Amino acid sequence: MTFRDRSDAGRRLAKALSAYKGRNVVVLALPRGGVPVAAEVAEALDAPLDLVLVRKIGVPSQPELAMGAVVDGPAPIVVRNQEVIELSGTTAEEFDAVCAEELSEIERRRKLYLGERTRAPIAGQVVIIVDDGIATGATTRAALQAIRNREPKELVLAVPVAPPDTIERLRVEVDALICLEMPELFGAIGYFYRDFRQVGDEEVVETLKRFPVKGKTSIS
Secondary structure, three states, X not given: OOEOOHHHHHHHHHHHOHHHXXXXXXXXXXXXXXXXXXXXXXXXXXXXXXXXXXXXXXXXXXXXXXXXXEEOOOOOEEEEOHHHHHHHOOOXXXXXXXXXXXXXXXXXXXXXXXXXXXXXOOOOOEEEEEOOOOOOOHHHHHHHHHHHXXXXXXXXXXXXXXXXXXXXXXXXXXXXXXXXXXXXXXXXHHHHEOOOXXXXXXXXXXXXXXXXXXXXXXXX
């Protein structure tokens, strides 16, 4: 299966999630790429849309290689991949420095994307976390752990594509998992999209405007 673009992937994902309509669902996107996918899911399920602000902590010499991830919140959650840290020879000081940079980017995004926006309720809700795909799963696992700490009624992960081994590692973190494609030969997420252009800040802001959250704020 090849997706035309993120919106196409979102529509297909929404069909697989149709049983959740009417169940007090909240859809959380991992920005930026997960936002157009999650928007289609939120629209189909008539659910509020919000964000999980999470950033990969990359190895200094290989930024694309995740040695951990950090998630925004009252007490930011940091997940470490000890194997990658040791193999790359990254020191504790180097890890903390990259982590601080990513927290700074999270703060920038929080101000730009969310501002004074009312946040979606999490506690007691069915929460569906959506991204455009998963590779190693480091950032996704951090996001899942952060949201689990906020006591949803049910935690669901929904993505268009991911490697089978990554999916198996993530199953223990959620109550349900939907993945449309799990190719053995993975490569990169972009290989499974005909149009995988970068999602910009403006698109995230404009998409969120279409899905205002009503009621009291719940997550920060």
